[in-house]
Amino acid sequence: MAAALSVVSGCAPKSTKTAAVDGIAPWPSNIAVPEVDHAGYGQFPDYFEIGEVGPWPKILSNQHKRQLEKFADLILPATETAPAPSDVGIAEFFDDWVSAPYPWMTDTRRTVHHGFAWLDAQAELMFKTKWLDLSDAQATEILTMMSESSRESGPLTQPAWMYKNLRELTIGAYYTTPEGEVDLGHVAAQPLTGDYPGPTGEALDHMRDLILSLDLEWEDLPVGPPPYDTSYAFTGDEPK
8 A cells, every 4th residue: 555645634633631531541642753854755756766665764663553453454344345454454554654754644653653552551441451452342442432532622532533533544545455446346447538527426426425424524525527626736845
């Protein structure tokens, strides 16, 4: 999986809580987060020079990869027709993503390092063991608690943001793999003559229902024939 993924993930607010509240572990604020010192792709990358592994060194530990695989496999469990995220490279995707020197990736890097320390602490409080040693049912109980909590106030604000961020990235990354595209029933690009007519109403209705069922945003997506209403441009804070 490549880290060049168009997923808009909400950025969590800075951590402020330090004390446990009603059986909820405090969100850690003293976990070291690796610094990334790399110029990035720039506006005109040479993909032959970059290659498949990307231009920056990867920073995730094996433990973080395993923790992310467990998280992702509970978000998108394997089915009879679709493999689990851990079987299609979700750990490598996250390693590439959090190692990148861009703002969204920096936020996720902080989320991973603080968040899995929190998950270990919360697992200890609830089940006397670490995140990786939880049963699927126990881990799902914590994830459900995170998903149902407010991102605006309360003792689970940061875990709720973590859940949203990592869930959106997991879904986006998974469904850009060949296996994910097959699971979606994706039809590869077909040659057309004349102007692009855009997706059919039936296709749009299907995609809208699918995206909304995953609790993802729909209204801001650029759909239909170009030109789209939403314009995309470099904001000035991109590394050169």
